[in-house]
Amino acid sequence: xxxxxxxxxxxxxxxxxxxxxxxxxxxxxxxxQRMASLQLRLSFTPSxxxxxxxxxxxxxxxxxxxxxxxxxxxxxxxxxxPGEDALLKGTTAPAQFSGEDSVALPAGLRxxxxxxxxxxxxxxxxxxxxxxxFPVGSGYEAGVRALRRMVELCCKLGIKVLTVFxxxxxxxxRPKVEVDVLMALFDRGLREELQYLVSxxxxxxxxxxxxKLFNSLQALLANAMETTQNNSRLHLIVAxxxxxxxxxxxxxxKLAVEVKDGLIEPEDINxxxxxxxxxxxxxxxxxxxxxxxTSGELRVSNFLLWQLAHTxxxxxxxxxxxxxxxxxxxxxxxxxxxxxxxGC
Amino acid sequence: MCCSFDIQKGFSPMLMxxxxxxxxxxxSSLVVRLLGSSAxxxxxxxxxxxxxGPVPHHVAFILDGNRRxxxxxxxxxxxxxxxxxxxxxxxxxxxYELGVKxxxxxVFSIENFKRKPDEVRSVMDLMLEKIEGLLKEESILEQYGVxxxxxxxxxxxxxxxxxxxxxxxxxxxxxxRVILVVAVAYTSTDEMVHAAEQCCQDKSVDGKLVEVADVExxxxxxxxxxxxxxVRTSGETRLSNFLLWQTSNSxxxxxxxxxxxxxxxxxxxxxxxxxRVQPYLRxxxxxLPLSTQ
Numbered sequence: 001x002x003x004x005x006x007x008x009x010x011x012x013x014x015x016x017x018x019x020x021x022x023x024x025x026x027x028x029x030x031x032x033q034r035m036a037s038l039q040l041r042l043s044f045t046p047s048x049x050x051x052x053x054x055x056x057x058x059x060x061x062x063x064x065x066x067x068x069x070x071x072x073x074x075x076x077x078x079x080x081x082p083g084e085d086a087l088l089k090g091t092t093a094p095a096q097f098s099g100e101d102s103v104a105l106p107a108g109l110r111x112x113x114x115x116x117x118x119x120x121x122x123x124x125x126x127x128x129x130x131x132x133x134f135p136v137g138s139g140y141e142a143g144v145r146a147l148r149r150m151v152e153l154c155c156k157l158g159i160k161v162l163t164v165f166x167x168x169x170x171x172x173x174r175p176k177v178e179v180d181v182l183m184a185l186f187d188r189g190l191r192e193e194l195q196y197l198v199s200x201x202x203x204x205x206x207x208x209x210x211x212k213l214f215n216s217l218q219a220l221l222a223n224a225m226e227t228t229q230n231n232s233r234l235h236l237i238v239a240x241x242x243x244x245x246x247x248x249x250x251x252x253x254k255l256a257v258e259v260k261d262g263l264i265e266p267e268d269i270n271x272x273x274x275x276x277x278x279x280x281x282x283x284x285x286x287x288x289x290x291x292x293x294t295s296g297e298l299r300v301s302n303f304l305l306w307q308l309a310h311t312x313x314x315x316x317x318x319x320x321x322x323x324x325x326x327x328x329x330x331x332x333x334x335x336x337x338x339x340x341x342x343g344c
Numbered sequence: 345m346c347c348s349f350d351i352q353k354g355f356s357p358m359l360m361x362x363x364x365x366x367x368x369x370x371x372s373s374l375v376v377r378l379l380g381s382s383a384x385x386x387x388x389x390x391x392x393x394x395x396x397g398p399v400p401h402h403v404a405f406i407l408d409g410n411r412r413x414x415x416x417x418x419x420x421x422x423x424x425x426x427x428x429x430x431x432x433x434x435x436x437x438x439x440y441e442l443g444v445k446x447x448x449x450x451v452f453s454i455e456n457f458k459r460k461p462d463e464v465r466s467v468m469d470l471m472l473e474k475i476e477g478l479l480k481e482e483s484i485l486e487q488y489g490v491x492x493x494x495x496x497x498x499x500x501x502x503x504x505x506x507x508x509x510x511x512x513x514x515x516x517x518x519x520x521r522v523i524l525v526v527a528v529a530y531t532s533t534d535e536m537v538h539a540a541e542q543c544c545q546d547k548s549v550d551g552k553l554v555e556v557a558d559v560e561x562x563x564x565x566x567x568x569x570x571x572x573x574x575v576r577t578s579g580e581t582r583l584s585n586f587l588l589w590q591t592s593n594s595x596x597x598x599x600x601x602x603x604x605x606x607x608x609x610x611x612x613x614x615x616x617x618x619x620r621v622q623p624y625l626r627x628x629x630x631x632l633p634l635s636t637q
């Protein structure tokens with residue numbers, strides 16, 4: 001337990017030039033630390049690999065559990081290429097997925113209790129960047145890497161549907177620069193990862209009002225959905241410009257049109273008809289079994305309102321870029337211990 | 345009396361039942377009144393301190409854990425519900441003194457009708473008994489300005505409970521100091537289906553785009569602002585089809601205590617957490633189109 005706490009601390013530790021009154025004054029710090037903090041101040045976006053090499057970390061004294069390093073080690077040795085790029089990206093190299101890649105579940109997890117549909121609110125990217133003195137864009141990039149790790153984990157564990165809250169319709173109120181960085185990141189991320197999605201047999205769908213996005217991004221999204229529509233290993237639903245309330249309202253709008261056209265009567269409207277018009281109608285499992293929200297905030301933030309009726313909610317203090325295999329397995333263990341009664 | 349049932353293991357079930365019965369009869373001995381008034385004075389002082397920061401306008405409770413409480417004390421389930429009712433009265437009093445205007449409680453879900461018929465009948469009988477008890481205390485309700493609102497698909501209730509509920513709503517319609525919203529025969533999905541049906545039947549909506557305000561106008565919870573805090577007891581972190589629409593930006597708090605064990609300190613902790621995140625939640629509320637404030 002203490003080890004886990006220390007690992008969490010290590011992942012969220014601020015850079016060494018962070019003003020901490022408990023640290024010795026600059027002149028009394030070891031030379032290595034002084035050089036590292038000077039480099040941080042001078043450079044714009046230091047690469048995570050260089051940061052790991054130069055900033056002294058308490059983790060060097062810890063024995064990390066082998067699971068935490070397994071993905072990094074795999075990335076380092078796949079196809080014989082040493083893993084600098086893989087470590088930078090924090091992912092495995094594009095591999096050929098097959099049935100044999102579904103590894104045995106970690107001890108303590110039962111296959112029948114693995115959720116079919118997992119939803120994630122990817123919160124904490126900006127805080128992660130601010131704590132390290134990075135610009136906000138680096139936080140989002142780290143978030144994309146964490147999403148890639150999550151997709152791989154879900155593929156390995158046999159989860160059928162993964163829904164992620166990428167961009168809320170409330171997020172348009174953020175500074176324009178930040179929104180532009182996000183949109184550019186969507187564009188670039190999708191272009192770079194499309195090949196991986198195809199090879200990993202992952203189907204991608206977009207949920208939300210995509211009409212407000214750039215035309216080029218809309219075309220890219222449509223192309224990605226069409227290219228991957230026959231994939232079946234994992235269904236990745238990305239909520240972009242999404243609001244749970246707007247989703248329900250647009251379903252009501254469609255039903256109102258059907259009533260006006262005489263196709264149905266108002267008395268015929270039931271839960272099935274409403275659910276048919278919601279954004280999750282692209283999957284056979286529209287209701288998430290587990291919702292994970294990172295960064296410690298205890299709210300749902302207008303995500304999947306209708307579908308969360310009986311979803312188990314899991315809140316973790318870990319920030320989204322730090323959310324990895326360990327944290328996900330903890331979430332799954334917590335999910336397994338829940339007793340789902342569905343009102344009975 | 346303001347106390348929780350978080351008592352040590354030495355208590356036997358018989359002693360617990362006797363304690364519950366005594367509390368229900370509301371003993372009026374001098375010692376109890378003196379203790380009660382001093383505890384009340386300390387509580388009011390504590391709330392004056394809390395009121396320096398923002399106080400939640402609307403708190404919603406999911407009353408979970410009554411049956412587990414009864415099983416823990418080897419009692420029948422109905423005694424667990426009675427203990428839950430006493431906790432409810434305590435918390436309503438605390439919320440009243442704190443200055444919370446709207447209190448919503450999730451008493452009975454439409455999905456709970458799937459439970460054993462005996463259990464459903466005992467819950468309905470208890471509800472009828474308590475509503476009629478409250479109607480007898482109409483003067484006290486008027487003195488404290490408590491208005492009762494029953495929301496949900498009331499047509500699913502049996503006739504006697506529905507008539508009592510309607511009578512209670514009519515009798516307290518003029519009060520407005522504290523509004524107690526009782527969700528009975530309620531699920532959020534049923535509420536949204538009902539709102540969709542009403543939108544389609546509404547002549548003013550016909551032919552134009554359905555908007556958020558149109559849907560909200562036809563909800564059972566129309567006119568009640570969104571909850572600031574949703575408290576679900578017994579440690580379960582799920583919404584169970586309660587206020588899914590309204591809690592999109594609410595703080596979710598799930599103490600491990602069972603509902604009859606919930607006390608003042610849980611409410612204080614929830615309010616402190618709310619005060620920490622309230623500035624951010626207020627800005628998020630402003631982004632929602634035409635959300636009730």
